[in-house]
Amino acid sequence: MGNAKSSAISKEILEDLKLNTKFTENELCQWYENFQKQCPTGRISPEEFETIYARFFPDSEAKTYAQHVFRSFDTNEDGTLDFKEYIIALHMTSSGKTTRKLEWAFSLFDVDKNGYITKTEVEVICQAIFNLIPKEDLPKLPADENTPEKRANKLWGFFEKSDNDRLAEGEFIKGVTENENAMRLIHYEPIKH
Structure with missing residues (x-):
């Protein structure tokens, strides 16, 4: 033994x-x-x-x-x-589980770890997500999300906040779960060929 x-x-x-x-x-x-x-x-x-x-x-x-x-x-x-x-x-x-995943996603977007997400932080993470997309898949993206800025604007729009507002974790989770497109925008999934 x-x-x-x-x-x-x-x-x-x-x-x-x-x-x-x-x-x-x-x-x-x-x-x-x-x-x-x-x-x-x-x-x-x-x-x-x-x-x-x-x-x-x-x-x-x-x-x-x-x-x-x-x-x-x-x-x-x-x-x-x-x-x-x-x-x-x-x-x-x-x-x-979706809720746990969204809690994690919130911490991913909360770049400065202050408990809130700003539009600037959304832009930072959307840029990083965008870098994951292979160059040949970029032309296949919808016109309103084919740049990191457009993607960030589209995502931020789901939360109905002004550009200077902050987003708490509960608001983030609620906004993403209530909108299928928001869920798709918070991470990168390879495009099925």
């Missing part, structure tokens, strides 16, 4: 992640093993995260978006992601 690996995932973290994500125990153990290989320190730096994220978007400039995603998941603000923060990030950006 003296075979317990020191690199094994702790039971508490495993149970917590099984409750809060769609991943199975097997998947989580596999993720953890890979995480340990790639990040022997047990932490992912912003640069390492950008590299991992870039693999998901090989035809895009994903760096800026990855930086915002990293910021939104570095919950203890120590400048790194531990395994748990990393798995939550993967789960939230790939699946997750």
